[in-house]
């Protein structure tokens with residue numbers, strides 16, 4: 346009974362989470378969902394600002410309008426975003442969690458796959 350409840354709870358949490366690209370303010374650690382600018386706390390994100398050489402420019406309320414943070418497209422990371430933070434468009438690190446791909450987990454699989462393809466290739470010759 347208790348275990349079933351826990352399972353439902355974790356499923357609920359999973360279906361309520363969104364995966365989005367976010368920009369994190371290096372000072373206050375607030376994470377902003379791209380595409381939700383301007384934000385209700387006064388921060389905003391500009392895309393392809395002329396002369397910046399960056400894909401995204403974040404103006405966080407904590408640093409003011411003269412201290413932008415710049416991101417190139419490949420520096421933007423994926424985050425798991427809670428429903429509440431998603432509605433708001435930004436959130437704290439507890440609400441918006443960076444997704445880390447565990448390379449130690451995926452490595453043996455990749456290696457196995459590599460060996461299999463080498464062996465298959467050899468068998469052909």
Ligand SMILES: [Zn+2]
Nearest residue numbers: 370373405407
């Ligand atoms: Zn900030």
